[in-house]
Amino acid sequence: MTSTALEGTPAARSGASVRAHALKRMKTADSSFRAMTLAAALIVLALLLGVAISLFVGAWPAFQHFGFDFFISDAWSPPREKFGAAAAIYGTLVTSAIAVLIGVPVGLGIAVFLTELCPPVLRRPIGIAIELLAGIPSIIYGIWGAYYFRPFMQDYLQPALITTLGNVPGISPLFQGPPLGYGLLTAGLVLAVMILPFVTAIARDVFETVPPVLKEAAYGVGATTFEVVGAIVLPYTRVGVIGGVMLALGRALGETMAVTFVIGNAPHIQSSILAQGTTISAMIANSFADADPGLFTQSLLALGFILFIITFIVLAAARLMLARLAHKG
Amino acid sequence: MANSLYARRRARNATWAALCYAATVFGLVWLTLILGALVWKGAGGLSLDVFTKVTAPPGVEGGLLNSIIGSLIQTALGLVLAAPVGILAGTYLAEYGRDAKISVVIRFINDILLSAPSIVVGLFVYQFCVVPFGHFSGLAGGVALAVIATPIIVRTTEDMLGLVPNTLREAASSLGAPRSLVIRQIAYRAVSSGIVTGILLAIARMTGETAPLIFTALGNSLFSVDVTQPMSSLPLIIYEFARSPYAEQQKLAWTGALIVTAAVLTLSIAARILAAPNRGGR
Numbered sequence: 227m228t229s230t231a232l233e234g235t236p237a238a239r240s241g242a243s244v245r246a247h248a249l250k251r252m253k254t255a256d257s258s259f260r261a262m263t264l265a266a267a268l269i270v271l272a273l274l275l276g277v278a279i280s281l282f283v284g285a286w287p288a289f290q291h292f293g294f295d296f297f298i299s300d301a302w303s304p305p306r307e308k309f310g311a312a313a314a315i316y317g318t319l320v321t322s323a324i325a326v327l328i329g330v331p332v333g334l335g336i337a338v339f340l341t342e343l344c345p346p347v348l349r350r351p352i353g354i355a356i357e358l359l360a361g362i363p364s365i366i367y368g369i370w371g372a373y374y375f376r377p378f379m380q381d382y383l384q385p386a387l388i389t390t391l392g393n394v395p396g397i398s399p400l401f402q403g404p405p406l407g408y409g410l411l412t413a414g415l416v417l418a419v420m421i422l423p424f425v426t427a428i429a430r431d432v433f434e435t436v437p438p439v440l441k442e443a444a445y446g447v448g449a450t451t452f453e454v455v456g457a458i459v460l461p462y463t464r465v466g467v468i469g470g471v472m473l474a475l476g477r478a479l480g481e482t483m484a485v486t487f488v489i490g491n492a493p494h495i496q497s498s499i500l501a502q503g504t505t506i507s508a509m510i511a512n513s514f515a516d517a518d519p520g521l522f523t524q525s526l527l528a529l530g531f532i533l534f535i536i537t538f539i540v541l542a543a544a545r546l547m548l549a550r551l552a553h554k555g
Numbered sequence: 556m557a558n559s560l561y562a563r564r565r566a567r568n569a570t571w572a573a574l575c576y577a578a579t580v581f582g583l584v585w586l587t588l589i590l591g592a593l594v595w596k597g598a599g600g601l602s603l604d605v606f607t608k609v610t611a612p613p614g615v616e617g618g619l620l621n622s623i624i625g626s627l628i629q630t631a632l633g634l635v636l637a638a639p640v641g642i643l644a645g646t647y648l649a650e651y652g653r654d655a656k657i658s659v660v661i662r663f664i665n666d667i668l669l670s671a672p673s674i675v676v677g678l679f680v681y682q683f684c685v686v687p688f689g690h691f692s693g694l695a696g697g698v699a700l701a702v703i704a705t706p707i708i709v710r711t712t713e714d715m716l717g718l719v720p721n722t723l724r725e726a727a728s729s730l731g732a733p734r735s736l737v738i739r740q741i742a743y744r745a746v747s748s749g750i751v752t753g754i755l756l757a758i759a760r761m762t763g764e765t766a767p768l769i770f771t772a773l774g775n776s777l778f779s780v781d782v783t784q785p786m787s788s789l790p791l792i793i794y795e796f797a798r799s800p801y802a803e804q805q806k807l808a809w810t811g812a813l814i815v816t817a818a819v820l821t822l823s824i825a826a827r828i829l830a831a832p833n834r835g836g837r
Contacts, residue, residue: 266640338575369809452571
């Protein structure tokens with residue numbers, strides 16, 4: 227059986243011992259290649275462990291020094307060596323919530339358009355255009371947000387919100403303060419545009435797992451496009467869509483560059499979403515260069531560790547949900 | 556009665572359809588606005604100086620040479636580190652360990668790494684490659700980019716090898732080829748364009764990364780090809796110059812942004828074209 231493979235090689239032509247030798251060499255090569263691939267796969271595992279452990283070790287002195295206060299204090303004062311993560315965590319959650327609230331419906335709308343409404347000729351070009359939006363690096367969103375979107379917010383959207391929603395009882399505290407352009411809402415909107423293509427891409431993929439026969443049956447009994455989407459497609463793909471939303475949320479939580487440029491980088495908690503704030507990642511990006519090696523750096527590493535844990539939980543949940551849908555399909 | 560129900564259903568359908576059209580227009584408008592701004596602000600600054608002069612303090616005519624070279628060096632470093640690990644790990648997941656228990660864990664971890672915040676990766680590499688040596692370096696920047704690129708290559712390699720028909724592997728094995736030879740001579744060849752696609756996507760991702768470089772490569776206003784020293788790169792210089800009060804530095808930031816975006820989008824489109832025949836043949 228092995229002789230066929232070896233016929234062309236010089237080993238086959240000269241004696242049985244040489245053949246045995248070649249066979250042995252092949253076996254070694256085989257097992258060493260296998261070992262190499264396993265080692266590489268274990269490196270992937272080691273990377274994640276390395277991230278978790280190195281951040282935790284670096285952050286431990288800060289956690290130890292501040293205790294639980296680190297999570298609930300919004301003080302951030304390098305000269306007094308007082309650090310708390312609350313303002314950054316708050317900003318991270320609020321901007322991501324705004325991003326999901328706006329990015330997800332729009333992203334789903336585009337996915338429905340592409341799978342159900344779009345003329346076939348336009349499907350590919352529009353699909354590619356949306357994917358290009360996903361390919362634009364986050365620093366570009368940052369510089370564009372700072373030069374174009376922030377002035378737009380300052381001149382138009384924020385004044386409009388302050389004069390309209392700012393006077394509605396109940397939600398008025400959310401829309402107070404001077405329109406500076408910088409702020410949580412601006413950052414949230416830029417994030418919404420960034421996560422929108424991810425939502426679209428995943429939603430489109432999971433929409434395609436719906437068996438055509440189910441949709442055809444619904445159309446056959448006279449359902450409109452949106453009755454089909456609402457009664458067949460979305461219920462069938464619910465788990466996958468939620469997984470995609472969580473994946474997009476994970477992106478928004480960890481995004482740095484797009485946020486840093488427009489959020490104002492003020493470590494305070496304010497009720498208004500027009501107010502300047504900060505996020506975990508923006509805080510790290512902004513302060514790290516000036517941080518001295520002591521408690522300041524340790525506190526920033528602690529912020530990084532918190533961000534890692536939050537995104538790990540969200541991303542893990544997302545992957546588990548997407549995996550559940552894949553099993554079904 | 557029946558007629559009004561029908562009309563109501565039609566009206567609701569039309570409303571939702573209109574909203575979906577609006578969502579699509581919304582998405583396309585952003586793309587147009589961003590690309591338009593890049594060309595509008597960035598194209599004017601494109602000149603030979605950008606590619607031949609190094610970054611300069613305000614008031615002095617400068618270019619982006621050191622940043623472009625820095626980006627190329629660090630991306631190359633990232634690729635050299637990430638490609639072998641990524642391809643081999645993807646090979647393990649798709650071939651040797653296809654049904655192994657550990658593969659389930661590794662796949663899961665790889666998916667997490669794939670979308671982990673890049674700033675966290677930067678902090679990790681800072682702890683590992685900057686703190687021990689006592690200074691920032693281009694090498695640390697390359698390592699950070701490699702950590703970001705590896706999961707992309709693992710994922711595409713695994714997916715692509717999964718497309719190789721088992722009959723092809725069985726045919727090679729029945730001729731007596733050992734497993735490693737089957738993988739390297741048959742499976743890799745069958746999906747070489749798919750693996751290259753993954754590498755192109757990884758390069759595209761590395762080209763635009765900024766956050767992890769802030770505390771690894773740091774940036775350098777001088778020309779340097781020494782990877783043990785701090786090194787500039789295009790995203791870093793955009794980050795720095797975009798916040799500069801000087802008009803000429805802001806202009807260079809936009810030109811840099813245009814160059815980065817053009818490079819990233821070209822790579823993504825190239826990857827898509829390369830991947831297309833594979834997908835069609837499936």
